[in-house]
Amino acid sequence: MQQEPKLDRPGAGLPFYEWALVKFVIFPLRMQRASKAAALRDFQQETKDILEAVGSLSVEQLGERRLIKRLPGLEDSSRFWSCAMTMQHLIIVGKRMQKVLEALSSGSNELPAASIEAVKPSAQVDPTTIIDDFKEMTKDFVEKVERLDLAAHPNVKFKHPWFGDMNALEWLAFAAPHQQIHLRQIKEIIKQL
Numbered sequence: 762m763q764q765e766p767k768l769d770r771p772g773a774g775l776p777f778y779e780w781a782l783v784k785f786v787i788f789p790l791r792m793q794r795a796s797k798a799a800a801l802r803d804f805q806q807e808t809k810d811i812l813e814a815v816g817s818l819s820v821e822q823l824g825e826r827r828l829i830k831r832l833p834g835l836e837d838s839s840r841f842w843s844c845a846m847t848m849q850h851l852i853i854v855g856k857r858m859q860k861v862l863e864a865l866s867s868g869s870n871e872l873p874a875a876s877i878e879a880v881k882p883s884a885q886v887d888p889t890t891i892i893d894d895f896k897e898m899t900k901d902f903v904e905k906v907e908r909l910d911l912a913a914h915p916n917v918k919f920k921h922p923w924f925g926d927m928n929a930l931e932w933l934a935f936a937a938p939h940q941q942i943h944l945r946q947i948k949e950i951i952k953q954l
Contacts, residue, residue: 769837772877795934797911803937808899811944822954823888829949834942845891847943849882852898859902861919865929866909870919877922
């Protein structure tokens with residue numbers, strides 16, 4: 762078992778150059794070709810890739826924390842997680858993002874402020890149920906979001922803690938890249954098991 766390392770506080774964010782590249786170059790380019798269908802397809806592919814990556818791990822391996830290098834898109838405080846913790850984070854974010862999409866598509870942005878600190882996982886996450894919990898969240902996410910009219914209120918936006926105000930389609934377009942970042946994290950953790 763690795764000793765708890767000294768990492769930056771949750772919510773400290775990304776290095777400035779990385780944040781600026783995502784906010785002003787990568788995300789705008791992604792939005793030029795964004796559609797609800799493509800974003801959901803990408804989300805489902807990332808889900809499949811995550812499940813494939815963790816599919817052969819034992820319950821013990823799912824729960825083992827490892828200190829990894831900081832990856833692009835991953836803040837320092839997230840470097841000492843287990844695969845189960847990473848999946849719990851994706852479940853928390855997926856459920857909150859679904860609520861954001863439901864609100865924005867109905868014309869409301871009356872939601873509690875989004876917070877990076879609030880979506881951090883517990884070190885005591887149950888690795889025996891995490892894969893099924895993740896499957897359930899992603900299935901529910903896709904089924905519910907497919908029924909939403911994300912284009913109904915394009916000027917109604919909700920603030921992301923790092924990237925500012927985003928409408929429903931922008932939030933959905935962010936879902937798959939977020940999972941992709943954490944898939945890379947999972948793969949780095951697995952390398953150290």
